[in-house]
Amino acid sequence: MRFANKVAVVTGAGQGMGRAIAQRLAREGARIVAVDVKEAGVRETVDQIGPDAGIARVCNIADSAAVQALFAEVDEKYGRLDVLVNNAGIGSARKDGYDKQFARIAERNAQIARGETPTVFPDITIDMQDEGWHGVLNVNLHGSFYCIREALRVMTKHSIKGSIVNISSTSALSGEGAPHYAASKAALIGLVRSLARELGPRGIRVNNVMPGPVNTPIMGNVPQSWKDSMVAAIPLGRIAEPDDIANVVAFVASDEAAMITGADIIANGGSYFK
Ligand SMILES: NC(=O)c1ccc[n+]([C@@H]2O[C@H](COP(=O)([O-])OP(=O)(O)OC[C@H]3O[C@@H](n4cnc5c(N)ncnc54)[C@H](O)[C@@H]3O)[C@@H](O)[C@H]2O)c1
Numbered sequence: 180m181r182f183a184n185k186v187a188v189v190t191g192a193g194q195g196m197g198r199a200i201a202q203r204l205a206r207e208g209a210r211i212v213a214v215d216v217k218e219a220g221v222r223e224t225v226d227q228i229g230p231d232a233g234i235a236r237v238c239n240i241a242d243s244a245a246v247q248a249l250f251a252e253v254d255e256k257y258g259r260l261d262v263l264v265n266n267a268g269i270g271s272a273r274k275d276g277y278d279k280q281f282a283r284i285a286e287r288n289a290q291i292a293r294g295e296t297p298t299v300f301p302d303i304t305i306d307m308q309d310e311g312w313h314g315v316l317n318v319n320l321h322g323s324f325y326c327i328r329e330a331l332r333v334m335t336k337h338s339i340k341g342s343i344v345n346i347s348s349t350s351a352l353s354g355e356g357a358p359h360y361a362a363s364k365a366a367l368i369g370l371v372r373s374l375a376r377e378l379g380p381r382g383i384r385v386n387n388v389m390p391g392p393v394n395t396p397i398m399g400n401v402p403q404s405w406k407d408s409m410v411a412a413i414p415l416g417r418i419a420e421p422d423d424i425a426n427v428v429a430f431v432a433s434d435e436a437a438m439i440t441g442a443d444i445i446a447n448g449g450s451y452f453k
Contacts, residue, residue: 181433182209186257188250189213190240190326191267193220195395196346198227199421200264203429205232209262212253214238216267240267240322250329259337262432263330265323265345270360270397272314276306277357303357312359319363320370327374331383340382342432345371346424347387347443353451364389368443375441384440386431391447393419415448 187204191197193215201211201224211233215221221235234256238249253260271277280303290297323345334341350356351365367387374385392398392409398418410418427446430436445453 180208181429181435182207182262184208185261186210186212186253186259187262187264187432188253188260188326188330189264189266190238190322191215192224192235193217194224195397196390196393196421196424197264197266198224199425200266200428201233202228203422203425204262204264204432205229207429207433209233210257212236212249214240214249214267240265240326241317243321243325246322246325246329250326250333254333254336259339260330260333261339261341263326263341263343264428264432265326265343267322268319268346268363269315270356272311272318272359274308275311275314275357275359276303276308277311279303279306280357307357307359315357315359316363319360320366323367324370327370327385331378334383335381341384342436343371343374343383343385344428344431345385345387346428347389349389349391349445349447349451351389351443352445352453371443372441379440384436386436386439386441387443388424388427388431389443389445389447390419390424391450393421393424395421409450413448413450417448419446419448 182204187209189197189201192201192213201213205211205228213221213224213233213235216239218237225233225235238245240246280301283299284301287297287299345367347367348364350361354361371385371387424446431444
């Protein structure tokens with residue numbers, strides 16, 4: 180019961196890793212504020228962990244005012260905040276050129292399969308409109324910042340030595356994934372290092388967990404051939420399950436990790452080394 184009497188906000192808790200993290204922290208005694216843009220998912224998460232163990236809130240983390248209201252409510256309701264897990268994230272946004280890249284990769288692979296010298300390239304950046312770039316950064320980076328700032332306002336107000344965990348990605352290190360996604364996840368590296376220095380004197384810890392591929396609904400869009408090549412590149416021989424990552428998050432968020440701050444904890448089965 181590492182989180183007995185503690186309050187944890189988990190974003191993106193309506194499915195996938197966020198749901199597993201909320202369940203894990205709740206099993207260890209935390210009261211959970213499960214946050215998502217999708218109401219049905221986040222309500223189901225709270226139904227599963229038990230209404231006494233948490234509340235569901237609909238909030239778009241990319242909306243600064245909505246995030247402020249969310250954390251003000253947390254403060255009013257619980258009078259404390261011990262853990263923030265910045266898990267909500269997106270891999271793609273409208274007008275980011277992903278659809279064109281998928282088509283190009285398929286055509287390029289077909290050319291190679293026919294024994295031709297490929298004339299089609301896996302471009303995405305030349306088709307990425309501002310809206311697509313900002314769409315991903317707004318959630319993965321700016322949304323994480325809004326949640327961190329508001330969490331800190333509650334933690335510092337009540338002198339709580341809290342723990343903040345961002346879900347970054349191995350993509351930040353390996354460069355796999357589209358540029359807006361990799362950049363958004365890499366930005367979290369600098370963010371936690373700066374925050375670790377700023378907040379260390381208050382006893383507040385800030386870290387990233389960096390998963391490799393994880394078996395969540397986000398993977399539903401990935402073609403099977405890509406999944407097969409991912410597994411082939413993982414020395415431990417499988418894609419992670421959400422619970423694998425939830426276990427790591429629970430450790431980093433807990434007092435057992437009391438000396439870990441500003442760190443990037445890689446949990447990718449050995450697929451990429453820093
Ligand atoms: N699945 C993977 O292979 C993988 C690997 C590395 C990192 N990650 C990261 O882990 C995190 C969780 O991934 P997942 O696979 O569980 O994703 P997912 O798509 O299954 O779930 C993400 C959840 O976040 C919610 N969400 C999205 N935008 C939001 C917003 N603006 N405000 C509030 N909620 C929002 C979604 O509704 C969804 O319920 C993400 O940050 C993702 O980038 C995933």
